[in-house]
Amino acid sequence: MKVWITKYALTDGIIEAQQIPGSAYDGKEYAFFVGKNSQYITDFYIPYEELFWDKNSAIVKAEEMRQKKIASLKKQIEKLEEMRFE
Known part of the structure; x- marks a missing residue:
């Protein structure tokens, strides 16, 4: 499943990633993803x-992050x- 990650939005931009099948479990806060074009060489959490x-949701979040950083x-x-x- 394709996702967009905002964790590094203010340094590397919004990262488009692919979820590793079977890495998300019910009740957990995290899942593993691999970046497009091996951006981070390995998977990240x-x-x-x-x-x-x-x-679009990722863009809205990144814009909020940008405005908070400016303030x-x-x-x-x-x-x-x-x-x-x-």
Whole structure:
């Protein structure tokens, strides 16, 4: 099954991956996936809240992550601008 992973969205972009058959179990939080074109050479372990079954949902999540990061950086800049050395 094809999925889109947002865990690395702010560094590597949204990753399109393929689920390894039989790797997801009922009641578990995780499943194994292999990246397209061997992006990560081996399989990797992704929590379900960081993967999406359709690309549009992944894009929405990545945009939320981007906006939060921008807000965080603006806050850091404000603190640095207010800092004074005597």
